Amino acid sequence: MEKLAFSTIDEMVYTEQLPNGLNVILMPKKTLSKTFGIFTTDFGAADLEFIPFNKTESVKIPAGTAHYLEHKLFDKGDHDVYADFGKLGTDANAYTSDSETSYYFTTVGNEIDNVELLLNFVQDPYLTDETVNKEKGIISQEFQMYADIPDQRIYLAVQEALFAKHPVRNEVLGTIESIHNMTKEELLTAYETFYHPTNMTLAVAGNFDTEEMMTAIRKNQGQKQFPDIGPFTRVYPEENNEAFAAEVTLNMNVSVPRLMVGVKEYGGEIPAEELGLRKLLTNMTLDYFYSRSGQFYQELLEEELVDSSFIYTSVIDKTFGFTMIGSNSNHPEQLAITIKKQLHSLSTFELEEQQFERLKKRTIGKTLRRMNSIENNAQGMIWNRNRGLSYFETIPAIQQLTLDDWKSFLLSWIHEERMTVVTIQPE
Amino acid sequence: MSIPKDAIKSNLHVHVLESKNFKTITVELKFQTLLDRATITERTLLPGVLRAGSKLYPTAGAMQNELDDLYGASFQLYQSVTGNSHILTVQMEFANERFIDNENNLAENVFRFINEFLFNPKTSQSGFDKTTVGQEKEKLRKNLEASKDDKTSYADERLMDEMALGERYAVHPNGYLEDIDAITEQRLLSSYKALLETARIDVFVAGDVKPERTKELIEKVLTGVPSGSDLRLEEGAALPKEVKSVESSKIIREIDDIQQAKLHIGYRTQTIFTDDDFEALMVGSMLLGGHAGSLLFTTVREQHSLAYYVGADLDLFSDKLIIFCGIAPKDYEKTVEIIDEQIKILQTGTFSQDVLEDTKAMMVGSYQQALDGIGGMITTEYQKVLTGTQKTPQEMIEKFKSITREDIIRATSKLERDTTFILTSEEGQ
Numbered sequence: 040m041e042k043l044a045f046s047t048i049d050e051m052v053y054t055e056q057l058p059n060g061l062n063v064i065l066m067p068k069k070t071l072s073k074t075f076g077i078f079t080t081d082f083g084a085a086d087l088e089f090i091p092f093n094k095t096e097s098v099k100i101p102a103g104t105a106h107y108l109e110h111k112l113f114d115k116g117d118h119d120v121y122a123d124f125g126k127l128g129t130d131a132n133a134y135t136s137d138s139e140t141s142y143y144f145t146t147v148g149n150e151i152d153n154v155e156l157l158l159n160f161v162q163d164p165y166l167t168d169e170t171v172n173k174e175k176g177i178i179s180q181e182f183q184m185y186a187d188i189p190d191q192r193i194y195l196a197v198q199e200a201l202f203a204k205h206p207v208r209n210e211v212l213g214t215i216e217s218i219h220n221m222t223k224e225e226l227l228t229a230y231e232t233f234y235h236p237t238n239m240t241l242a243v244a245g246n247f248d249t250e251e252m253m254t255a256i257r258k259n260q261g262q263k264q265f266p267d268i269g270p271f272t273r274v275y276p277e278e279n280n281e282a283f284a285a286e287v288t289l290n291m292n293v294s295v296p297r298l299m300v301g302v303k304e305y306g307g308e309i310p311a312e313e314l315g316l317r318k319l320l321t322n323m324t325l326d327y328f329y330s331r332s333g334q335f336y337q338e339l340l341e342e343e344l345v346d347s348s349f350i351y352t353s354v355i356d357k358t359f360g361f362t363m364i365g366s367n368s369n370h371p372e373q374l375a376i377t378i379k380k381q382l383h384s385l386s387t388f389e390l391e392e393q394q395f396e397r398l399k400k401r402t403i404g405k406t407l408r409r410m411n412s413i414e415n416n417a418q419g420m421i422w423n424r425n426r427g428l429s430y431f432e433t434i435p436a437i438q439q440l441t442l443d444d445w446k447s448f449l450l451s452w453i454h455e456e457r458m459t460v461v462t463i464q465p466e
Numbered sequence: 467m468s469i470p471k472d473a474i475k476s477n478l479h480v481h482v483l484e485s486k487n488f489k490t491i492t493v494e495l496k497f498q499t500l501l502d503r504a505t506i507t508e509r510t511l512l513p514g515v516l517r518a519g520s521k522l523y524p525t526a527g528a529m530q531n532e533l534d535d536l537y538g539a540s541f542q543l544y545q546s547v548t549g550n551s552h553i554l555t556v557q558m559e560f561a562n563e564r565f566i567d568n569e570n571n572l573a574e575n576v577f578r579f580i581n582e583f584l585f586n587p588k589t590s591q592s593g594f595d596k597t598t599v600g601q602e603k604e605k606l607r608k609n610l611e612a613s614k615d616d617k618t619s620y621a622d623e624r625l626m627d628e629m630a631l632g633e634r635y636a637v638h639p640n641g642y643l644e645d646i647d648a649i650t651e652q653r654l655l656s657s658y659k660a661l662l663e664t665a666r667i668d669v670f671v672a673g674d675v676k677p678e679r680t681k682e683l684i685e686k687v688l689t690g691v692p693s694g695s696d697l698r699l700e701e702g703a704a705l706p707k708e709v710k711s712v713e714s715s716k717i718i719r720e721i722d723d724i725q726q727a728k729l730h731i732g733y734r735t736q737t738i739f740t741d742d743d744f745e746a747l748m749v750g751s752m753l754l755g756g757h758a759g760s761l762l763f764t765t766v767r768e769q770h771s772l773a774y775y776v777g778a779d780l781d782l783f784s785d786k787l788i789i790f791c792g793i794a795p796k797d798y799e800k801t802v803e804i805i806d807e808q809i810k811i812l813q814t815g816t817f818s819q820d821v822l823e824d825t826k827a828m829m830v831g832s833y834q835q836a837l838d839g840i841g842g843m844i845t846t847e848y849q850k851v852l853t854g855t856q857k858t859p860q861e862m863i864e865k866f867k868s869i870t871r872e873d874i875i876r877a878t879s880k881l882e883r884d885t886t887f888i889l890t891s892e893e894g895q
Contacts, residue, residue: 048489048565070487073835119768121758126820128827130757147834176771183725184774184792189615292723293615295608331517332530340601346608347514367612397534404538407489407561411840466723 040065040253045431048410052420052431053249057260060237064420065252066244068413074150074245075414076143078157079421081240082233083138084211085359088274091232097274102206103178103213104229106135107221110178112142112161114170120160129153137207138356139425141418150247151255158241158259164230171223178218185212189293193463196287197301197363200459203283204276205306207359232271236260240421244413275358278306282459290466297348297463298371300378302453304353304360311427318355319402319437320448321362325351326405327398328381329364335381339366344374357426365461375460382453390449395442402437477698478691479851482680483672483843490559491673492840493576495584496848497554497665498699501547501634507606507641508649508657509552513543514602515654518595519588536575537561541583547639548852549704549783554661556580559840562674573675577687585690587658593651594658603646610643618792621728621889625788628718629732629885635706635784662692666699668851670844702740702854709736709785712882719888727795727890731805733787735780736880739853745865746877751780751787753825753874754812760825761808761817762789770804772797783852787881795894802886809883815875822871829866833859 043052053065084105090097113120113133124131124144131144142161146153185191195210202208212218232238243252282303304317328335329351339345345366353362364382368374409415416430423430499505523529533539539560546553558580563572588595614620623638630636669688671680712734737743755762755778766776776791793801811817836842837859846859888894 068487070485071838073831073838119758119764121763122820122824125757125759125824125828128824128831130828130832132758145831145835147831173771177767177774180726180772180792180794181774183794187617187725293612295612295615330530332526332533334527337526343601343604346612347605348609348612367608369608397531401530401534401538403566404490404536404561405540407565408538408540408559411488411490 043431048407048431048434050410050416050431053253055253057236057257059260059263059265060235061260062240062424063253063256064240064242064417064424065249066242066413066416066420067247067249068245071246071413072147073145073413074147074153074243074247075145075417076154076157076241076243077141077417077421078143078161078241079139079141079239080233081138081238081425082140082229083136084209085137085206086233086273087206087209089232090272090274092268092271098228100225100229101213101217101221102209103211103217103221104225105140106212107174107178107218108226108229109133109135109140109142110174111166111171111226112164114174115160115165116167116170120156123156123160124153127152127156131157135211137211137354137359145414150243150245151252154241154243154252154256155259158256161234162263164227164234166223166226168223171221171226175219175221178212179215182210182212182215182218185210189291189297189463192289192291193297193299193365193461194363196289196461197299197459198361200284200287200461201282201301201303201361202306202359203278205278205359206275231266235268236265237268237270240424242417242421244417275307280305281456285459287459287461289461289463291463293463293465295367295369296371296465297365298368298374299363299365299461300375300382301459301461302362302382303457303459304355304362306359308358309360314355314357314426315428315436316444317360317448319440320445321353321355321360323398323402324385324445324449324452325353325362325364326401328385338381339374339377342373342377344368344370344377371462375462379455379458382458383455385449385453386451388449390442390446392442395440395445399437399440403434406433406437477667477693478684478688479666479668480681480684481668481670481847482675482677483670483847484675484677485672485840485843486674487838488562488673488840489565490561490840491573491671491675492557492559492844493580494670494844495556495580496668496670497661498551498668498703498852499661499665500699500703501550501552501637503637505657506552506637506639507645508654509545509554509661510606510641511599511602511649511654512554512658512661513545514605515594515598516583516587517541517543518598518602520582521586521588522582524588532579536572536579537566539572539576539579541579543583547637549781550634550706551699551704551852554665556584564674573680574683574687577683581688581690589655593653593655596651599649599651599654603649606641607643607646610640613640617722617724617728617889618790621730621790621887622788624718624720624889625730625732625885625887628716628887629786633706664698666703666851667691668848670847672840672843700854701851704783704852705738705740705854706785709738710734711736712884715883715885717886717888719890721892722889724889724891726792727798727888727894729791729793729798729801730887731789731883732885732887733789733881734884735785735787736882737877738785739782740855743873743877745862746869746873748780749825749829749866749869750812750874750878751778752829753817753821754778754808755789757825757828759821761811761821762791762805765804765808766791766801770800772801772804782849795890798888798890798894809881813875813879813881815871819871822874826866826869830863833863833866
């Protein structure tokens with residue numbers, strides 16, 4: 040067990056890689072009553088093709104496989120895993136993103152029982168044709184629910200408009216067709232590669248004894264057999280950095296039009312160091328200009344182009360990155376023109392040292408607020424480690440940023456051919 | 467009942483919640499008044515108008531510079547509705563100085579900032595800033611128009627329009643479109659002054675802080691708090707004065723162009739927070755539809771695959787329980803039938819011992835967990851004020867543990883179906 044002390048922010052982290060390859064992260068915090076456990080596979084909706092260990096041919100799986108598996112691992116045929124957690128007084132749940140699938144619980148008491156249950160249910164799939172078929176109705180309803188939500192539709196439409204081939208353009212759930220055609224065999228194929236311990240991380244944070252917890256985890260894993268496999272290769276289609284479509288309009292049952300400007304950051308793999316830097320600087324830039332007090336947001340508000348539905352968001356990941364800025368608006372064309380003009384102006388924006396120092400202070404405060412939560416910290420540890428970054432060194436990383444870093448980021452951030460404009464118009 | 471030892475002025479109730487679990491300190495000021503159809507739209511505008519600027523920090527940029535200098539303190543102003551009361555909240559969360567080199571005045575500066583924004587707002591002549599008010603009115607108008615697009619909240623609102631007709635509780639928490647035009651910057655300022663004069667004011671400070679020093683700071687810095695008034699609410703004002711029984715249950719059906727129908731059913735509980743049966747009702751509601759092992763989830767979703775989401779929600783500050791789900795339009799009758807069966811199972815106590823024990827354990831766990839967070843600590847402390855009880859979360863936890871099948875039968879047999887609201891497509895006709 041390796042011990043990492045982050046004394047400037049009162050955090051202590053223990054890590055270990057078990058003989059079967061599983062990564063374990065423990066973050067004890069004895070003053071809390073609760074404990075959060077999360078078991079994550081580095082496998083999400085955008086992982087649709089891979090070359091298994093010792094093979095030369097790649098294997099393709101259908102859109103929505105990761106999410107479908109997430110649902111099915113809770114189903115044990117004669118009972119549901121929710122019920123097992125229920126007996127421990129625990130609520131468990133799961134989510135699938137473009138790049139990972141996570142199973143988690145929060146408990147007060149019975150910490151080791153909960154961790155064992157979490158490991159056991161995820162590592163013991165019960166898949167039959169019958170149980171796989173049963174899920175189709177539920178996932179289809181989930182799909183329909185999102186289909187009626189305009190904000191979900193526009194978010195997905197931007198991803199589709201930015202990326203030509205990269206599977207991040209797909210809905211996490213897949214399509215109604217892929218949901219209905221899902222088979223047990225396809226789910227198992229994905230499971231065998233992506234749910235191998237070498238591709239997974241367990242993080243536990245909260246009130247427990249570190250030694251006892253680690254011993255229980257070692258014992259639990261030592262009792263199980265996993266095939267001895269080496270690394271597999273993920274395959275992504277060739278994707279350039281230009282937006283796939285410059286403009287898209289959808290019609291939907293809405294009363295006010297919605298507009299979203301999308302920026303394609305990149306469509307292929309980038310190195311860890313660049314990933315960390317881009318994530319910080321993209322988010323800091325968006326906060327600086329588009330938060331409620333930001334100059335650009337204020338301009339949009341004064342011109343009555345946006346309302347309080349205004350949002351901006353950015354996803355910066357290993358093989359893809361994108362940014363979205365938009366709002367409900369009665370003048371979507373004008374809003375698109377203005378946001379694009381603002382973004383273009385950044386390459387020559389006059390910036391001063393004092394502004395950047397204030398922005399750094401703001402970002403440090405925000406980071407401390409986020410680190411109040413053991414849930415955020417456990418997820419943050421996994422996310423960063425899977426990308427070669429160090430979560431609890433975020434604050435020093437912010438402190439080290441210079442005005443020149445910011446300037447050179449802004450100089451090359453925005454390109455017309457990487458942007459898209461998506462509008463939802465009332466029917 | 468007030469807490470004299472903590473009352474700095476006769477109407478400022480101070481609650482210091484010490485905890486070493488956080489890297490930040492949170493301050494919340496809460497202004498509680500009675501929910502009112504006549505003032506709700508104005509109240510909805512206030513957070514945005516106040517946040518737009520003060521005399522010292524008249525622009526968003528000036529305000530943000532100050533917040534940045536406070537190490538990125540967050541500054542939230544929002545309104546909410548709890549039972550029969552309206553609450554305006556100012557919240558700031560800021561880094562504990564101990565994690566930052568060379569900082570020791572953060573807390574004082576944060577209180578100064580709050581005092582400035584609440585009691586020295588940007589005004590001109592006899593009203594708030596005209597441009598700001600215009601912008602906020604426009605934002606609210608758009609919000610209310612767009613809220614029709616969120617079918618789930620639309621169904622919630624329509625259900626309460628019908629079910630709580632004539633009650634204070636039916637007032638829309640975000641105001642009314644038709645009231646916006648008549649609001650002027652003068653009227654809004656006098657409405658705000660009236661709020662400050664009449665609201666019950668509670669201030670919460672949570673984190674790794676020293677109580678005495680915190681109270682001194684509040685006394686020294688929050689100088690704008692107006693003096694006492696007889697109109698201020700007593701504790702317990704959030705709860706209904708009386709509970710209602712159902713004379714005849716109604717079904718309201720609306721048609722819209724949607725893929726998924728929204729079925730929302732409201733029940734009267736005949737029980738409120740201060741009643742002895744309330745904890746049993748809370749456990750009953752959770753057993754019915756509050757977790758993945760609940761009666762509704764295991765039947766409507768798992769057994770019959772009718773819905774992705776289905777649940778039951780008991781309002782702690784009212785006498786109402788709501789069941790909600792999203793279903794295929796054609797499945798309406800079948801779903802209602804299954805829901806009725808589950809209510810019957812609950813009321814007759816014919817559920818398994820396992821699901822009862824699981825639910826109780828979860829209820830206990832979720833209360834304990836809530837107390838680990840800043841938000842949960844403040845919420846449970848404020849709950850005492852809103853309901854007028856001294857019931858602590860620990861006492862409630864003990865009571866959850868002792869709930870029996872008979873307790874649940876007694877508490878839930880009082881449930882009566884009041885109103886069913888179904889938003890469906892042509893196909894579901």
